[in-house]
Amino acid sequence: MTYKPKKVDIIFSPYSVAPYHILKETIKRTKEEVITELIESGLRGRGGAGFPTGFKWKLAAEEKSNTKYIICNADEGEPGTFKDRKLLVEVPRKVISGMAICAWLTGANLGFIYIRREYKYLIPELKKEIEVFKQHAKQINLNFEIQIFIGAGAYVCGEETALIESMEGKRGEPRNKPPYPITKGYLGKPTIVNNVETFASASMVCRYGAKEYKKLGTQDQHGSKLFSISGDSTKEGVHELELGMTLEAFVDEFGDSNTKAVQVGGVSGFCIPRKDFKNAIIGIGNTTGSSTMIFNSSRSMYKVLCNYLEFYAEESCGQCTPCRVGCQQLLNGLKAVKKGEKPAKYLDQLLKLAETMKITSKCGLGQSVTNSFSSIVTNFKEEMIY
C-alpha cells in the first residue's frame, strides 16, 4: 500500500493554542503520564539518528544528579537542510516550550540553544523570545533558564558529543561512547541533546496527545516531519509531510518530472535511483534526516559524489583513522578511476573501504559516508567510470 504525500500543518500552524499554555497544562499532569504519552507517540529524534525521544527523556529523568542540562541542537549543518532555521524564525515558542517540558520531566535547570554561527542574525529575536519565556516560567514556577551558545561552524559539531566538547571550549571532536551524554555530558553531567524539530514535535505531542498524533503516518512511522526540499524541484522549501510515503509519490509531487535520483537524509543519507522509487519509503531503510535533494537527468552523479566526498574530507574532525584517511582515499580513488589511473575494479576496493569505515569509525560522520558513497557508486557505476 502506498501513501501519497499528505501535507500536514501542525508545526508551522500559527499559535492557535499558545505553546506556553500547552506547557502550563502539561506540567499539571504527572511526569509518568507525560513520558508514557511521548513513548506511545512513537516520536523519534529528528536530527537524523532517530533515537526514540520519549525513551531518551525517561532515561535522563532516571539519572540521579542535581545538575542536568538540556541542549537544543541548532547546528543545522547537514547539506540541504534548512528547516531548523525556519522553526526558530517562525515558531520559536514551540521549540522553547518543548525544551521546558523536557526540563520539567528530567529536572534540568539550564538549557542551551546551540546555534551555528551562520544563523547569528536570528539571535536578537531569539533573545527576545527567551525573555518572554522567562515571564511564563516565573508564572508557573518552573526553574529553567535558557542560554544561547554560538558554534564555530564545524559540521562535526552537530554530533552531540562533539557539540558538547566545543561548548566546553575544546576542539569539536566526538567522544568515545559509552558514556553517553545522558549519563555524562556537558561538564560531566547528564545532558539531553535533541534537534530543534524534536522539541517542537514533543510540544505538539503534548498538545494533541499520542493517540491523535499517531493518526498521522503509517503503522511503522508516526507523526509528521519537516522536509527541506532542494535541487531540481518545482517546489523547493520546507514542507511538513506525513511520514510513510513512497519516494514515487514524493517525486510526483515535488520533482520536475525528469528526476533521476533523490538524496534522502542529506549527504549522510542514501541516494535512491529512479528504478527504486516505487518501493522506497522515506524513513525506512534510509535515514530520518530532513534533507531531500532531487537530481534530474542533467546532473552528473560523479560530480555529485565528488562534491560530497570533498565535503567529508574537509569536515571530518580528523581524529580517527578510518574517517580522516578513508574520506581522502575515497575521493582520490574515485578521481583516479575517472581519469583512468586506476582500473574500474578499484571501485570494489573503495566499496570495501567504505564498509570498513562504517564499522570502525568513531562517530556517525565516518560511519555514514558509506551510505551515499555505496548507493551512488553501485547505482551509477558507469557514470563513475566513463
Added chain:
Amino acid sequence: MKKKITLKIDGHQITVEEGTSILEAAKKINIKIPTICYHEDLCVAGNCRICVVEQKGSRALIPSCATPVNENMEIYTSSPKVRKARKDIMALLVSEHNTQCTTCYRSTNCELQTLSAEYNVDNSIYLSLVKEEDCFIDKSSWSVEKDNSKCIRCQRCVRTCAEIQHVNALAVTRKGKDMKISTFLDLPMNEIVCTNCGQCITHCPTGALTERRYFDEIWDAIDNPEKHVIINTAPSVRVALGEMLGYPVGTRVTGKMVTALKKMGFDSVLDTDYTADLTIIEEGTELLNRLKDYLLYKKNVALPMITSCSPGWVKFIEHMYPNHLAHLSTCKSPQQMFGALAKTYYANKKGIDPSKIVSVAGMPCAAKKFEANRPEMRSSGYQDVDAGLTTRELGYMIKQSGLNFNELEESNFDSIMGESTGAGVIFGATGGVMEAALRTAYFLITGKPIPFEHLNIVPVRGLDGIKTASIKLEKCLPEYSFLEGIEVKVAIAHGLTNARTIMDQIVAGTSPYHFIEIMACPGGCIGGGGQPIPTTKEVRLKRIKAIYDEDMGKPIRMSHENPEIKQIYKEFLTTPNGEKSHHYLHTTYRKRNRY
C-alpha cells in the same frame, strides 16, 4: 570495593573489576590486541581504531581500549571481520605515512612498521597521501626534530605534552584532511614554549619526532688526530644502554660501556657521576648558606631552594614562573659542571690545549642538547660541552663501531674526573639527588651518618608523582647550631605536571618545604627523553632498581668522601661556593615568555 563483571573474550570467561577496558581484560588472559594510539602513561584516545574488536550482537566494531567491559559481553578479538578491518585501517595509516623506512631513525623500533609487517599490509592498495609540504623536517630546535610526513596523528605526543608535562607545546590543529599536529602559530620548534624534555619522542610510535642527532660530528672529531675527544656518561645511561644492545631491561652495562667507548676512540672516558658528587657539595653548601641567612641572620632569602640539574625543568620554570627563578639553585647541572672543568682543570692537569678538547656528554636526555648550547654555558672560554648524545645515539654509535658488545671486557672509567660514589649514581632516579644531598648534609651538620639502614632513604624513592619527607636535626655540630631542632622538610616531584603543583604552592606562599628536587621526566633521568624506547612504568621500575643496585655496589656512598672531589677543592676550587666555584660551576637564569 568495585563491582565485578564477568565476560567472555575469545571463548575464555574472565571476571574483572567494573570500569576495566576490554583491552586490559584481554591482557589479563594473555590475549594481545594490537594498539597504536594507546599508551599506558596516557589517557585513552580511541582514535587509531587498530584495537577494534567484535562484540556479539553488534554490527559495528568497538575500540577495545576505550570500551569498558559489560556483564555477559562476548568479545572476539580476532574474528575475520576484525582482522579484515584492522588490516584495512593499517593500510590507511600506511598510506598517509612517509614509508622511507630504510633511512628512518626509528626503523626496527617503529610500532607502525612492526604492525604493518605483522599484518603484511600491501602498501599499494591505497594512494599515497603524503603531502609535499610535510616532507620538510623542522630541524630548528637543538633537541627535537619534527617530521610531519611520518606523523600518523595518534596524538600521543599531544597527550604527553599536556598530561605528563603540562606544557602543551604540541597541539592538534585544523580538521579533516588538513588535520595535523602543530606548534603554536605553526612556529618552528626553537621559537615555541618547549622544554626540550623529549617525552614526545619517547611516546611517538613512529619517526615523526626524534632527537637531533650529533653522532656524525662526534665521529669526525674522533677521526681528527688534532682533537682530544672526551666523553662523560650520566648515571642513568649505564642502566638503559643495554636495552639498545639486546640486553633485558634493567641490565647494568657500566663496565662494558666504558670499554666500548674507549675502543671506539674516545681519548678519555669519564663519569658524570663525578660532577654529580660535586653538585652535592656545591648545592648542599648553597642550601646551608640560604638556611643560615634565613634562620640566623633573618635575611629575606628564596626558600624553598629547588634543584637545577634537569634542563627541561629549568626551561619550564623560566617560561612558566619567570618571577620565581630565585628559588632555583644557581648550580649548573652535572653535565655543565663537567664541561666547564674539562676545558680548565682537566686540560691544565693533562697539559692539553683546551681549544683542542671536544667534550661530549652521553645523556638520557634531549634537553641536555639545548642546555649545552645555552650562551650562559661558556665559562671555560669555549663552549663547555660540545655535544650531548642521547642513550639511543650512543647505542647506535656502538653498533656502528662494529664492536661485539656482549664479548667486551669490563673496565673502569679513566682518571681524573672518573671517580664517583653511590650518591652520584642515584642522581639517575627520581628522589636520588635528594637522597644524595641528605646523606652528605646530615653528615656535615651532625657529624654522623643519616639514620637510615645502609644509608637508604626509602621515603624519597619510588614512582609517586610527588613525594615528601622530613628529618629532624638534633645534636648539630657547633658551626650548625642554628639548625638545632629544625625539622627539614623536603619534596620531590617528577614530571612537569607535578612540578607545576609544587610551584603553585610556592606562588601561593603555602609551600612548607626547605628543599625540593624536581626532574622534568617521569621517573627522573632513567625515564628521560633520550632513553631507549619504549619507556613504561614497568621499564622505569626496572631501571630504578638497577640504579639502586649500582649504588649499593659502590664502596663509597657519600659524595663528600669522593677522593677526587677532595682533590679538586685542594688543587683548584679551594672552597665550595667560593669564587672559582661561582665562576665555573654556577650559572644564571633568564625570564622567558609564556607564548
